[in-house]
Amino acid sequence: MLIMAAIFGFSSIPSTEMPNFGLMDFIVKKGGHALGYGLLALSFLRGLKGDSKDVYSRWLYAAWVMAILYSATDEFHQSFVPGRLPAATDVLIDSLGAAVALFLASRYYKRSQPAMTGH
Numbered sequence: 001m002l003i004m005a006a007i008f009g010f011s012s013i014p015s016t017e018m019p020n021f022g023l024m025d026f027i028v029k030k031g032g033h034a035l036g037y038g039l040l041a042l043s044f045l046r047g048l049k050g051d052s053k054d055v056y057s058r059w060l061y062a063a064w065v066m067a068i069l070y071s072a073t074d075e076f077h078q079s080f081v082p083g084r085l086p087a088a089t090d091v092l093i094d095s096l097g098a099a100v101a102l103f104l105a106s107r108y109y110k111r112s113q114p115a116m117t118g119h
């Protein structure tokens with residue numbers, strides 16, 4: 001919930017108040033999108049899996065879809081912020097950030113599982 005509030009807060013900043021990072025502006029801002037939605041997807045995954053040691057593909061997929069849906073609603077929200085416009089490319093970047101984070105999480109959880117023996 002905290003990550004969702006942070007994303008909402010950043011999306012509420014009018015374009016005239018947005019910082020400019022010079023030559024790195026595009027990379028910083030789009031990287032922020034990918035990172036923010038990667039963290040959001042991981043928090044959704046954590047909520048879905050609870051205390052389970054396993055990570056099921058349906059949880060990964062659900063966390064990814066939830067992150068994309070929040071991204072789409074956040075882009076809609078931006079249409080009401082002065083100087084900001086919704087962008088489908090931002091939803092794409094957000095979905096890629098979420099997918100990368102979930103992929104890395106799935107690799108981590110697989111690696112941390114004890115090896116199965118043939119006994």
